[in-house]
Amino acid sequence: MKTIVIGITGGIGSGKTTVANFFKDLGVPVFIADEEAKRLMSTSIKLKEQITANFGSEAYKDGQLNREYLASKVFNHKEALEQLNKVVHPAVAEAFLEWKNKQDSTLVAYEAAILFEKNRQEICDYTILVVAPKETKVQRIQHRDNAKRSQIEARMSNQWTDERKMKLADFIIKNEELIKTKEKVQDIYKYLKNIHKI
Numbered sequence: 001m002k003t004i005v006i007g008i009t010g011g012i013g014s015g016k017t018t019v020a021n022f023f024k025d026l027g028v029p030v031f032i033a034d035e036e037a038k039r040l041m042s043t044s045i046k047l048k049e050q051i052t053a054n055f056g057s058e059a060y061k062d063g064q065l066n067r068e069y070l071a072s073k074v075f076n077h078k079e080a081l082e083q084l085n086k087v088v089h090p091a092v093a094e095a096f097l098e099w100k101n102k103q104d105s106t107l108v109a110y111e112a113a114i115l116f117e118k119n120r121q122e123i124c125d126y127t128i129l130v131v132a133p134k135e136t137k138v139q140r141i142q143h144r145d146n147a148k149r150s151q152i153e154a155r156m157s158n159q160w161t162d163e164r165k166m167k168l169a170d171f172i173i174k175n176e177e178l179i180k181t182k183e184k185v186q187d188i189y190k191y192l193k194n195i196h197k198i
C-alpha cells in the first residue's frame with residue numbers, strides 16, 4: 001500500500017516540532033529533517049570530509065559538530081549556506097526514503113524547516129504550514145535557546161515569508177493556543193484517514 005507523506009514546515013519558532021509531536025501522539029511516525037541532518041553531519045565520513053573541506057577543521061570540535069561555529073558561518077552568508085545545503089540536503093533526502101520504506105504505517109510525517117524553499121513538497125502528498133506572529137516566534141526561540149534576536153533574524157532572512165509559503169500549503173495551522181493547535185492536528189488526521197479510508 002502507498003505511504004502517504006504529510007510534510008510539516010514553518011519558520012523558525014513557529015512550532016513545527018510541537019505539531020509533529022501531536023501527530024506522533026496519534027501514532028504517526030515522524031521524520032525530523034533537522035535532527036537527521038545533524039546526525040548525518042556527525043556520523044557520515046563523506047559529509048564530514050565535505051564540511052571540513054568547505055568550512056575548515058573548526059567545523060568539528062573533539063569530533064562533534066560545532067553547531068555554533070557553522071551557524072555563524074552560514075546564516076549571514078547566503079553562498080556559504082547554499083554550499084552547506086548542497087552537501088547536507090541530498091543525504092537527508094536519501095535517509096528519508098530509506099526511513100519511509102521501513103515504516104509500518106500508511107501515514108508518515110516529514111518535518112523540515114526548509115520545504116517549499118527547496119521544492120521538497122514534491123515528496124509530500126500533503127503539506128502543513130505552521131505559522132505564528134513574528135514576535136511570538138522570536139520570543140519562543142529567545143526563551144528556548146537563549147538566542148540573540150540578531151541570530152534568530154539571520155535565520156528568518158534565509159527562509160521564505162509565511163505569505164509566500166501559504167500559497168503552496170494544503171493546510172495552515174496558526175499555532176498560538178496549544179489546545180487549538182492540538183485540535184487542528186486531530187482534525188487534519190481524521191480528515192486524511194477518512195478520505196484515504198485508513
Ligand SMILES: CC(C)(COP(=O)(O)OP(=O)(O)OC[C@H]1O[C@@H](n2cnc3c(N)ncnc32)[C@H](O)[C@@H]1O)[C@@H](O)C(=O)NCCC(=O)NCCS
Pocket residue numbers: 011012013033034037038041066067068070071074081084085088089092112113114155158159
Ligand atoms: C548550521 C547548523 C549546524 C546549526 O544548528 P542548530 O542546532 O543551531 O540549528 P537547527 O539545525 O536545529 O535548526 C534550527 C532552525 O534554524 C533554521 N535553519 C536550519 N537550517 C537552515 C537552512 N539550511 N536554511 C534556513 N534556515 C535554517 C530553521 O528554522 C531550523 O528549524 C544547522 O542548522 C545546519 O546544519 N543547517 C544546514 C542543514 C539544514 O538545512 N538543516 C535543516 C533541514 S535539512
Ligand SMILES: Nc1ncnc2c1ncn2[C@@H]1O[C@H](COP(=O)(O)OP(=O)(O)OP(=O)(O)O)[C@@H](O)[C@H]1O
Pocket residue numbers: 010011012013014015016017018019034113140141144175176177178181
Ligand atoms: N502554541 C504554543 N504556545 C506556547 N509555546 C509554544 C507553542 N508552540 C511551541 N511553543 C514553544 O516554542 C518553542 C518553539 O517550538 P518548536 O520547537 O515546536 O518550534 P520549531 O518551529 O520546531 O522551531 P525551530 O525552527 O527552532 O526548529 C518550544 O520551546 C515550544 O515548546
